[in-house]
Amino acid sequence: MADGKRKTFKRKSEPEDGARDSMDELRTYLSSKFASLRDEMHKEITSRDVLLRKLEESVTRLSEDIAPVKDYVTAEMDEEDDDASSSSSGTPEDGTPQDGDQETEEERNNRALNICVDVMMSLTEIRENNEEKTQKVRGFYEKIYKASPFTSLMLKFLERNGGVKVLVDCDSSNISNLVGRLVNLDGEKCNGTAFLTFADIFECRVYLGGVRGQIDVKKRGQFVHETFDPEVSLAQSLAQIVMYLIFKNRGCPYACDDEMYEKLYEKIVLETSQKKESVTMDGYVHHAFSMKSSLAREVSLISVVPGMLVKYGSKEGMSKLLEQMPFLTFFFIHHVIPKMRS
Template sequence: MAGAGDAVEILPVEEDVALDWETELEQGNRDSADELRHYQSSDFATLQGEINALHREITSRDILLRKLEESVTRLSEDIAPLKDYVTAKMQEEAHSARSQSSGSSEGGASQDGDQGTEEEENNRAQNRCVDVMMSLTEIRENNEEKTQKVRGFYEKIYKASPFTSLMLTFLERNRGVKVLIDCDSSNISNLVRRLVNLDGEKCDGTAFHTFTDFFQCTVYLGGKTGQYEVYERNQYVHKNCDPEVSLAQSLAQMVMYYIFKNRGCPYGCDDAMYEKLYEKILLETSQKKTSGACVDDLINYALNMKSSLAREVTLISVIPGMLVKYGSKGGMSRLLDQKPLLTLFFMQHVIPKMTN
């Protein structure tokens, strides 16, 4: 047994064990370091991939947004020529009215034979179009008075604006729509009991002045002037609902359905550019309303729809609705003032499709 000051002798076997343990420890440390570097490298590669993917997504989004901004800018720049067009159209109509008045004072003879011929051709085109629309229309408990009333609806829509007459002409040529009208009621409850609206809600017919059933290609209309309630200046106000305005909007929605085949939206299912542009216009419209800017009741109604689909389908139909409600001059003036981009979208995207 060794004493207190004796040196401890390390046997060769013990020395070998100690060296092996140190070697294993160093190797384990190296393995751990290598494994850590591997994980770090793997995590970095994954992170780098995610960053690259995000960068590509942001870049694509920036490109799309830049294109959208350019489209909106181009639309904004086109407002001035549109106003010039409206002014020229109003002057043309005023000149036509003066010529008709002058001709009447001289026994109805027209001072301009060519103008008289053009006017006669326009009247024939209008009568032909209205006749076709009447043939596509079924009036509940019909009589001569109701027939003339409904015919007046179509005549007013046709005369309201070149855009609304084009809309009826499109329907005249396609002849796929069916219109059901109840002249004795301001709602459609006698025509259809229950339906599912664009918000996906099951509703009773009493809730609608008009309704567009895309799947049945049918428009329902309460042909009697009714009232609706709106909140203005901290109070509820009752306003009239004109059947011809409601009819114009529903027919416009059906035209959108025929042209774009996309649930009544004013763009094709695979047309991402115009879809994003229209969404941007809708957002701009909603923000303008939120800011307290004055907008028409028809616009308010469209924006108050619950679902995005309902808002998109209803908003585009505001344009023919306002043209019929206020006339060509008054309607276009309000549209250019309140919704210029929407108006340009309608003119540059929808009208060419309707024409073709």
């Protein structure tokens, strides 16, 4: 922080309100830090050279805040898990909550989940469909919804806005049975066998191989096998569609005329690219940077945030994101998420 002191967070003593109050406090804290960086950029927006220098200074200062924020998120999520476990142990053997308000809230949450998943299933076409495949694909959406408040918001955004079409092949790890040839974000013509999933941004179509697949990812000069789960790949492709629907800028997470956020995001991508050579990062990050064009890297990288939340779950996923890509995570929370909500 600017004064050289790290922020100390106070723990909440009320189990029923602790998680909500803690996350409100965390959001307020992160918002202030991100807003500070954004405001500094706004003052210097007329000069690219000065802007980049100010960004360098801001990144250096904000780096000091990452450790306490990461520790705080982990601690609060541990507390939330303990509270949930405690509440579970206080229910009767048949699992019925004794508190009517809790039951009502649970029913309300389940109803919202089912409505959202029903809408997404109505927008989905499954190749050679049957009941087993329907349940499998439904499970993909349920896992995305339950993974994190951020990923459920992403599905709710698509539920409200519609327009997307999802095509799934539950019998293959690639999309060759769904689409023959296509042009990727690097502008290259490719066969469907090259993709586990693909977001056709301009057509608002997502193609998905519903079987877990493997691809070679280059890490520090060596290719390694990485396993990609279909629900994670689906979350990433849907995120790219969401970026296009919100910002109307080829899938980039900022508007065409928003120079401030464009430069900020370019700086974040550069910082993450440099960091991946010295810090162990997830295979999804390396896959994003395997793209040749800056456009493809920008579009792919922002989708890693919901992807990792689905892969690891809310607590572990957020912890890894804050450790590996803190500024990308801040950008997603404080720029992309408000756009989804509005």
